[in-house]
Amino acid sequence: MRKTFIVAKHEFLATVKTKGFIFSLILPLLILLLMVFAMGFIPQMTSETPHNIGFVDETGMLQTSENFIKFGDFGNAKKALLENEINSFFVLPANYFETGKISVYSKGGFFSSRPTSSIEAFLMDNLLRESNLDETLKERIKEPANEEVITLNEKGEVEEKSGVGFLIPYALGILLMIAIMSSSQYLMQGIVAEKENKTVEILLSSLSANELLSGKILGFGSAGLLQVLVWICSVGIILFLSPFASLFQGIQISWILILAIVYFILGYLLFAGSMACVAAPASTVRDAQQGAMIFTMLAILPMILLSIIVKAPNSVIAKVLTYIPYTTSVTTLMRIALVEVPIYEIAASLSILVISVLIMTKLSAKIFRTGILMYGKKMKMKDIFRYLRE
Amino acid sequence: MNEKILDVKNLTKSFDTKIVLDNLSFEVKKGVVFGLLGPNGAGKTTIIRIILDIIRADHGEIKIFGEKFDENLKEKIGYLPEERGLYQKITVLECLKYFAELKNVKKSEDKIDFWLDKVGLRDYKRKKIEGLSKGMQQKIQLVAAFIHSPELLILDEPFSGLDPINTKMVKDILLDLKREGKTIILSTHQMDQVERTCDRILMINRGKRVLYGSLDEIKSNYKESLVVEYEGDLGRIEGVKKINDYGKYAELSLEEDTDPQEILKRLIEIVGVRRFEMKAPSLNEIFIEVVENA
Numbered sequence: 311m312r313k314t315f316i317v318a319k320h321e322f323l324a325t326v327k328t329k330g331f332i333f334s335l336i337l338p339l340l341i342l343l344l345m346v347f348a349m350g351f352i353p354q355m356t357s358e359t360p361h362n363i364g365f366v367d368e369t370g371m372l373q374t375s376e377n378f379i380k381f382g383d384f385g386n387a388k389k390a391l392l393e394n395e396i397n398s399f400f401v402l403p404a405n406y407f408e409t410g411k412i413s414v415y416s417k418g419g420f421f422s423s424r425p426t427s428s429i430e431a432f433l434m435d436n437l438l439r440e441s442n443l444d445e446t447l448k449e450r451i452k453e454p455a456n457e458e459v460i461t462l463n464e465k466g467e468v469e470e471k472s473g474v475g476f477l478i479p480y481a482l483g484i485l486l487m488i489a490i491m492s493s494s495q496y497l498m499q500g501i502v503a504e505k506e507n508k509t510v511e512i513l514l515s516s517l518s519a520n521e522l523l524s525g526k527i528l529g530f531g532s533a534g535l536l537q538v539l540v541w542i543c544s545v546g547i548i549l550f551l552s553p554f555a556s557l558f559q560g561i562q563i564s565w566i567l568i569l570a571i572v573y574f575i576l577g578y579l580l581f582a583g584s585m586a587c588v589a590a591p592a593s594t595v596r597d598a599q600q601g602a603m604i605f606t607m608l609a610i611l612p613m614i615l616l617s618i619i620v621k622a623p624n625s626v627i628a629k630v631l632t633y634i635p636y637t638t639s640v641t642t643l644m645r646i647a648l649v650e651v652p653i654y655e656i657a658a659s660l661s662i663l664v665i666s667v668l669i670m671t672k673l674s675a676k677i678f679r680t681g682i683l684m685y686g687k688k689m690k691m692k693d694i695f696r697y698l699r700e
Numbered sequence: 701m702n703e704k705i706l707d708v709k710n711l712t713k714s715f716d717t718k719i720v721l722d723n724l725s726f727e728v729k730k731g732v733v734f735g736l737l738g739p740n741g742a743g744k745t746t747i748i749r750i751i752l753d754i755i756r757a758d759h760g761e762i763k764i765f766g767e768k769f770d771e772n773l774k775e776k777i778g779y780l781p782e783e784r785g786l787y788q789k790i791t792v793l794e795c796l797k798y799f800a801e802l803k804n805v806k807k808s809e810d811k812i813d814f815w816l817d818k819v820g821l822r823d824y825k826r827k828k829i830e831g832l833s834k835g836m837q838q839k840i841q842l843v844a845a846f847i848h849s850p851e852l853l854i855l856d857e858p859f860s861g862l863d864p865i866n867t868k869m870v871k872d873i874l875l876d877l878k879r880e881g882k883t884i885i886l887s888t889h890q891m892d893q894v895e896r897t898c899d900r901i902l903m904i905n906r907g908k909r910v911l912y913g914s915l916d917e918i919k920s921n922y923k924e925s926l927v928v929e930y931e932g933d934l935g936r937i938e939g940v941k942k943i944n945d946y947g948k949y950a951e952l953s954l955e956e957d958t959d960p961q962e963i964l965k966r967l968i969e970i971v972g973v974r975r976f977e978m979k980a981p982s983l984n985e986i987f988i989e990v991v992e993n994a
Contacts, residue, residue: 506785683749
């Protein structure tokens with residue numbers, strides 16, 4: 311056990327000191343910061359400036375408002391646009407009532423925006439003024455649905471969820487998948503690198519293959535867990551300090567986080583064991599990656615079927631993915647964030663995962679022990695069966 | 701000195717249908733330098749890996765230090781594998797500290813300094829391994845095998861890749877360790893090194909033991925050979941069974957009834973003879989004869 315921790319410490323420090331790892335910690339946070347900035351400030355930057363919109367009215371219906379400047383003819387409006395007195399103008403043709411068509415003129419450019427919604431609101435105001443409808447009805451036409459979405463659980467009780475609750479399963483699913491895959495990829499590369507630089511036999515003269523493999527799994531897994539925790543904490547802090555903090559109030563995510571960590575550990579152990587099986591007999595990282603393709607595909611399957619899982623978290627597809635060891639971590643966690651998943655389904659998912667991890671641990675230890683000293687030979691299925699017999 | 705450090709009995713190992721080790725038995729006593737010889741693919745590395753429990757034998761029994769293999773025994777063994785390398789992106793100190801820690805070495809930095817001094821690499825302690833020459837890396841690997849003062853050293857081709865000066869340095873270190881009572885198993889193809897350094901040898905071919913014992917015992921079973929230093933073209937000589945010709949130096953194995961004096965006469969007729977000597981066959985000659993006749 312002592313040697314397992316020495317290997318784990320070595321692999322952990324070697325991984326977290328790499329530029330790739332530091333980059334993988336910072337990059338998602340930079341993207342998130344950029345997104346928060348974009349969502350918070352770009353709408354203000356690109357918001358329409360209605361007082362700069364001109365119009366040429368051939369129907370005689372429109373009345374000048376403080377935001378819209380009336381022009382007598384197309385030539386004057388065009389001149390005002392070119393001289394930057396207005397940002398855009400539109401022409402309401404004489405046959406507007408029959409066709410509904412209008413022409414909007416603006417200058418091009420990267421930051422130009424089309425004032426469609428402002429023009430629509432302006433036209434709506436004028437059309438309603440022309441009608442004889444009741445004021446209350448006019449207001450309803452302007453704003454027909456002031457939505458409040460209420461989610462019911464299977465018992466018919468109201469579930470309290472915030473408006474951005476739907477983001478949680480996406481975020482958790484993606485985070486979990488990236489963390490599991492990146493940790494097991496680090497493990498795979500670490501095993502092959504040790505084969506390539508030929509240090510593995512020196513190591514095996516100091517400790518057993520099982521101790522070496524366990525140390526590696528623990529070391530790379532800790533690096534992966536650190537990655538997840540840094541991401542989750544940073545995301546929490548950024549969102550808490552952002553203008554959207556109020557949107558996330560009331561979301562009970564503490565127990566989801568605990569489950570996320572349990573699913574990360576079990577999911578990682580399963581993928582790590584699988585990656586060790588393909589990495590140990592491989593001579594190069596490329597060979598190992600080819601072998602790992604099937605596991606990578608299985609890992610991203612829940613993301614490919616994300617829209618189905620989110621739309622129908624209790625559908626057959628979502629349930630089937632819950633019972634497949636390689637897809638259960640991400641799928642179950644996403645489902646839990648969306649609906650109330652029965653306890654027996656979570657228990658079944660965790661049991662399947664634990665059993666699979668135990669089987670894979672035994673399998674990978676055997677394959678690792680024999681395969682790690684195999685040089686210059688391509689791995690075949692019959693070799694795998696042979697390792698298992700030895 | 702009669703204490704058995706290693707006792708191997710009836711070792712058998714197959715890969716698929718190929719028998720790599722065939723009922724092999726030998727023992728190594730404390731304080732000796734033991735040569736493990738054999739042509740490429742003979743099974744030497746397989747024996748070493750089985751001794752270290754890196755792979756398992758199909759049949760047979762191994763006792764190290766009088767005990768059955770136990771993971772803790774690895775701390776008493778130093779190993780330099782043939783397929784060797786180092787972590788390239790870390791410093792010499794970081795690399796050796798990691799290996800020392802795995803061997804349960806306390807205050808490893810003092811020992812690292814001692815050994816780096818001994819192999820003349822103290823100034824490279826904080827340099828990255830990738831910046832070191834191949835020979836320097838080879839010496840770092842040897843330090844990794846020595847760092848925990850093992851009772852048994854297993855060195856697979858320790859001299860390969862070393863220049864004559866470093867070869868002498870390593871040989872001197874091995875002799876010092878022998879004087880300290882350490883046991884050394886040397887697997888190499890360099891027969892002259894084996895001849896000068898080893899007390900006992902085991903030669904295997906196709907997984908079978910073909911020679912085993914002290915050098916004197918082994919050589920006494922082979923007929924003396926003729927050594928000739930000459931100038932000219934040697935060609936074929938009547939009465940000579942086999943010639944190992946180096947161009948200016950040749951080792952001649954004579955046929956059963958051939959008189960060496962007759963050979964000398966014949967040689968004088970065809971080349972300029974500078975040296976003519978009857979001597980016990982070299983290990984190199986024995987090795988070639990054994991392998992070719994197998």
